[in-house]
Amino acid sequence: MRFFRRTRLLFSATFITGLLLLAGALLVGFDIDEEGRVRPASNGVLAQGIENSTDECVVCHVDQTPGIVNQFGESDHFSNNVSCSDCHLVEEGYAGSVQHPNEEFYVLPLSSTAQCAECHREQVAQFNLSRHALPSYVAYAGTDPLTEDQLAMYQSIPERGGIDSRNRNSLHAMEGEAVTRFACETCHNVGRPNPDGSIGNCTACHIRHEFSLEQVRKPETCNACHIGPDHPQWEIYSESGHGISYLTGGDDWNWDAEPGNVTTVDFPAPTCATCHMSGFGLSATTHDVGDRLTWYLASAISSRRPAWEENRVRMQQVCLACHSNNFVDDFYDAGDALVDSINTWVMLSDWMMQPLKDNGLLTAQAFDEPIDFTYFNIWHHWGRTAKFGSWMQGADYVQWHGAYEILHDLAILREEVDAKLEEAGLEPLDLPDNFPSIDAARDVVGSQSE
Ligand code: HEC
Ligand code: HEC
Ligand code: HEC
Ligand code: HEC
Ligand code: HEC
Ligand code: HEC
Ligand code: HEC
Ligand code: HEC
CATH class of the missing domain: 1.20.850.10 (Hydroxylamine Oxidoreductase; Chain A, domain 2)
Known part of the structure; x- marks a missing residue:
């Protein structure tokens, strides 16, 4: 009995507090949806000029989504008479559109590159030719999901190639959609096709709605x-x-x-x-x-x-x-020479793996044994890092996160390769005494210059 009385008391207290909160919220102008979630109706710090706007979208959205209206009010779009409708309002049936809540018209909840292209044709055309567009998406999704038009567009990008994919896409499949939507896709969707066929997301860089x-x-x-x-x-x-x-x-x-x-x-x-x-x-x-x-x-x-x-x-x-002419020329010569060294080390790692490939000593599955990771890290982490570090002046990345790690992983790779060769009754790798120095790498695979 006591138990019931207590819970009833507790229940009434909760109920009354709830009622009070609701009344309070209504008084100070809060908005409560069907799920009982409360949203502030206005946060008062409106950008200059926006409070006088007569645009019907703005007038209502000041209360419905004040954050968005505030950011929009700060933008050059607002001061140049670009409106919410220019980016969001579309015909009924437009791919990706939804009927606006409580209204007859249709909107794009996530505006697409096609809307930007109405006014910024040149920027969109340049973007479409870049690796930020379809190549970014293809890097994890492959070309299968592309329509015929998109495939043609992808193939017309002169610099889409050059990077062999060496098992990277297999990570996407191995990890599964639940993980990759927060990983690969967050970055690579900068170039994802939109429902209306346009490509990519300009707001990957231009944070909405200020576009500053x-x-x-x-x-x-x-x-x-x-x-x-x-x-x-x-x-x-x-x-x-x-x-x-x-x-x-x-x-x-x-x-x-x-x-x-x-x-x-x-x-x-x-x-x-x-x-x-x-x-x-x-x-x-x-x-x-x-x-x-x-x-x-x-x-x-x-x-x-x-x-x-x-x-x-x-x-x-x-x-x-x-900078001066000489400074720039010297810098470029030095950068080219570094690329040559890193290429040579990565070719050495390929050379070391070759006997395992020739003798069928690697599993068909990517990333299922330690040697797959060692081999991958040499070029995908350390080789790249050393190259980026030299061209953009990060000494620590050329040295301790770059060349040093390459030497370390080449030494490990040698042990891993030799262990597999010996297990199969084959001779270990024949490497010079000064392995894994750059001179040794050059002796084994030859100089890669020009
Ligand atoms: C009478 C008020 C009102 C008017 C007028 C209005 N909106 Fe809305 N709008 C809302 C409300 C309410 C929502 C839903 C907010 C939510 O779901 O949290 C909304 C949602 C939206 C969404 C998101 C839709 C979605 O499914 O995610 C967009 C985009 C939008 N409005 C654009 C516009 C544009 C463009 C105009 C002018 C042509 C406009 N709105 C006019 C009240 C209004
Ligand atoms: C210059 C184009 C542009 C203008 C102008 C613009 N929007 Fe948007 N809006 C976008 C883009 C682009 C996105 C989606 C970004 C994405 O895909 O991540 C978006 C997203 C949204 C969303 C859904 C995302 C969210 O955070 O809830 C709403 C609602 C919205 N806008 C409402 C408005 C309203 C209201 C106005 C006018 C006050 C407005 N927009 C003006 C381009 C614009
Ligand atoms: C209806 C035409 C129109 C649409 C649609 C439009 N813009 Fe703009 N945009 C403009 C105008 C006009 C300016 C101001 C140009 C100026 O200052 O010279 C501008 C300026 C900009 C700027 C520069 C801002 C600054 O401070 O100078 C960026 C960035 C921008 N737009 C991005 C976008 C993106 C991204 C989209 C699509 C989500 C988009 N715009 C859609 C007309 C438009
Ligand atoms: C949303 C994620 C994202 C943002 C933000 C982003 N990038 Fe990228 N960027 C990528 C991806 C993914 C690639 C690789 C695309 C490929 O090669 O497939 C890339 C590639 C590049 C490349 C190499 C292009 C080539 O032809 O090889 C450069 C340069 C670059 N980005 C510069 C920038 C700069 C500068 C900024 C900021 C102003 C920026 N990126 C912002 C995701 C992003
Ligand atoms: C933190 C953001 C980010 C994440 C997460 C990410 N990438 Fe990338 N990816 C990039 C950037 C940036 C580049 C461009 C590197 C460069 O050019 O310097 C790139 C380059 C690539 C490339 C080489 C470019 C090409 O077109 O062949 C492939 C392939 C790739 N990523 C696949 C993936 C896969 C698969 C995943 C998930 C398993 C993934 N990436 C996760 C940002 C990311
Ligand atoms: C990689 C990041 C990135 C992406 C993605 C991006 N932009 Fe930009 N955008 C910039 C940068 C950086 C600037 C400033 C350039 C400068 O310093 O003048 C800029 C400037 C602009 C400007 C004003 C400059 C001008 O030349 O008038 C417009 C308009 C614009 N972007 C539109 C777009 C549109 C449309 C898209 C989508 C197709 C887009 N941007 C995608 C980084 C990006
Ligand atoms: C807007 C001016 C500006 C531009 C553009 C510029 N730099 Fe610099 N650069 C600087 C300044 C400032 C420093 C710092 C000098 C210092 O450390 O005393 C610097 C430093 C450097 C350094 C380090 C020099 C040293 O003595 O430590 C290198 C290398 C360099 N820049 C290369 C480049 C290259 C390559 C480009 C073009 C891709 C470039 N910079 C573009 C201004 C610029
Ligand atoms: C001083 C000018 C300068 C600055 C600042 C700079 N970069 Fe670079 N970046 C370069 C040069 C030069 C290269 C090498 C270009 C080449 O291949 O000749 C490069 C290469 C790259 C690449 C590699 C593309 C590929 O081939 O894989 C990416 C990605 C990139 N930069 C992004 C960025 C980002 C992001 C930032 C800022 C965090 C940045 N850069 C800052 C000059 C610069």
């Missing part, structure tokens, strides 16, 4: 994806002279400078965007991030790109705004 130049020019934007053991561009940049200039003095830079011809007055040192995208010096703004690259650095064994000579000129024109 300052935000997208800052290197933190790129570090959403260009980070970690296999592509540590953010870490490398942070320890370079350029990154240190940004981290210690960037507050004073002219982040909102008009795009097209940004100068050294605006940016005394470069960010990722300056070197790879901004109109700077004689190089025009581009959304094709491959447009200034010489090498396929992400490759196991790097080769030069189809249009590498023109690309290199475009990158060097950026450097030349701040």
Whole structure:
């Protein structure tokens, strides 16, 4: 009895508190949905001008989604009379659209590149030609899910190739959808096809709904994806002279400078965007991030790109705004020589694995025995890291996360290969005494220069 009385008391107390909360919420203007979740109806700090807007979407969404309206109010879109409708309102039946809650019209809940293309045709065309578009998606999904048109578009990208996929896609299959939607896909969906057939997601870099130049020019934007053991561009940049200039003095830079011809007055040192995208010096703004690259650095064994000579000129024109001709030429010669050394070590690792392949001593399944990881890490982590580190000035990544790790894993690879050969009654690898030095690697596989 006592128990029931207590629970009844508890129940009434909860009920009354609930009622009070509800009344309170209604009084101060909170919004409660069918599931009992409460949302603040207005947070009061509206961007200048937006409170006078007569746009029906804005008028209602100020209460429904105040965060979005606030960000939109800060944007150049709002001050240039671009409206919510321009990006979201579509015909009934438009692929990916839904009927707007309580209204007759249809909206795209996630606006697509097709809407941006109405006004920013050039940026979209450049983006579509880059590895941020379909190649990013194909890197984990393969080409099977592409429509005929998308396949043709993918095949028309001159720089889509160059990087052999060496088992990487098998990680996607091994880990399964529940994991990869938070992993591979979070980064690689920058180039995923949308329901309406357009490609990619501009908001992978341009955070909605402000679409601010300052935000997208800052290197933190790129570090959403260009980070970690296999592509540590953010870490490398942070320890370079350029990154240190940004981290210690960037507050004073002219982040909102008009795009097209940004100068050294605006940016005394470069960010990722300056070197790879901004109109700077004689190089025009581009959304094709491959447009200034010489090498396929992400490759196991790097080769030069189809249009590498023109690309290199475009990158060097950026450097030349701040550095001398000789400085830039010396730097490029040194970078090319480093690529040659890393290529040589990776070829040595291929040479070491060859007898296992020839004698059927490896399992068919990728990543099921330690040797698969050792072999993979040599090029996918350490080789890449050393190359990126040299080209973007991160000494620690060239040395301790790069060359040193290569030597370490080559020594382990030798033990792992020899163990398998001996188990099969075969001779161990015949390697020179100074293995795994670069001289030994050159002796075994020859020089790779030019
Ligand atoms: C009378 C109020 C009202 C008007 C007018 C209005 N909206 Fe909405 N809108 C809402 C509400 C309420 C939601 C649902 C919010 C939620 O689910 O949390 C919503 C949701 C949305 C969504 C998300 C839909 C989804 O399924 O995720 C979009 C996009 C949107 N509105 C765009 C617009 C555009 C564009 C206009 C003008 C053409 C507009 N809205 C006009 C109240 C309004
Ligand atoms: C310049 C184009 C553009 C304008 C203008 C714009 N949006 Fe969006 N909006 C987008 C994009 C792009 C996305 C989806 C981003 C993604 O895929 O991650 C989005 C997402 C949304 C979402 C769903 C995501 C969420 O966070 O709930 C809502 C709701 C929305 N917008 C409402 C609005 C409203 C209301 C306005 C006007 C006040 C507006 N948008 C103006 C481009 C725009
Ligand atoms: C209806 C036309 C229209 C649509 C649709 C549109 N924009 Fe814009 N956008 C503009 C205009 C106009 C400006 C201002 C141009 C200027 O300042 O020179 C602008 C400016 C920008 C800027 C530069 C902001 C700045 O501070 O200068 C970015 C970034 C941008 N848009 C991205 C997008 C993206 C991404 C989409 C799609 C999600 C999109 N826009 C959709 C018309 C549009
Ligand atoms: C943190 C973001 C991130 C995650 C997670 C991620 N990648 Fe990547 N991936 C990148 C970036 C950035 C590059 C580009 C490296 C470069 O060019 O320096 C890349 C490059 C690649 C490449 C080489 C490019 C090509 O077109 O062949 C493949 C293949 C690839 N990733 C597959 C995957 C798979 C499969 C997964 C999941 C098992 C995955 N990635 C997870 C960001 C990511
Ligand atoms: C890899 C990140 C990234 C992606 C993805 C991206 N942008 Fe940009 N965008 C930038 C950067 C960085 C700038 C600033 C360039 C500069 O410094 O002038 C910029 C500038 C812009 C501008 C204003 C500059 C100008 O030349 O007028 C527009 C408009 C724009 N982007 C539209 C888009 C559209 C549309 C998409 C999707 C197809 C897109 N962006 C995808 C990084 C990106
Ligand atoms: C949402 C994730 C994401 C963001 C954010 C992002 N990238 Fe990427 N980026 C990728 C992926 C994935 C690849 C590899 C694509 C491939 O090769 O298949 C890539 C490749 C590249 C490449 C090599 C292109 C080539 O042709 O090999 C450059 C350069 C690059 N990104 C620069 C940038 C810069 C600069 C920024 C910031 C302004 C940026 N990225 C932001 C995911 C991202
Ligand atoms: C000083 C200019 C500069 C800055 C700053 C810079 N990069 Fe680079 N980046 C380069 C050069 C040069 C290369 C090598 C180009 C080549 O192949 O010739 C490169 C290579 C790359 C690659 C490798 C592409 C491939 O072939 O696999 C990626 C990805 C990349 N940078 C992204 C970034 C990101 C992200 C940032 C900021 C965190 C950044 N870069 C900062 C100049 C720069
Ligand atoms: C906007 C100006 C600017 C641009 C563009 C620029 N740099 Fe720099 N660079 C600097 C500054 C500033 C430093 C830091 C100098 C110091 O450490 O005293 C620096 C340092 C360097 C260093 C280290 C030099 C040393 O003595 O330690 C290298 C290497 C370098 N830059 C290469 C490049 C390359 C390659 C490019 C083009 C891909 C480039 N930079 C583009 C301004 C620039």
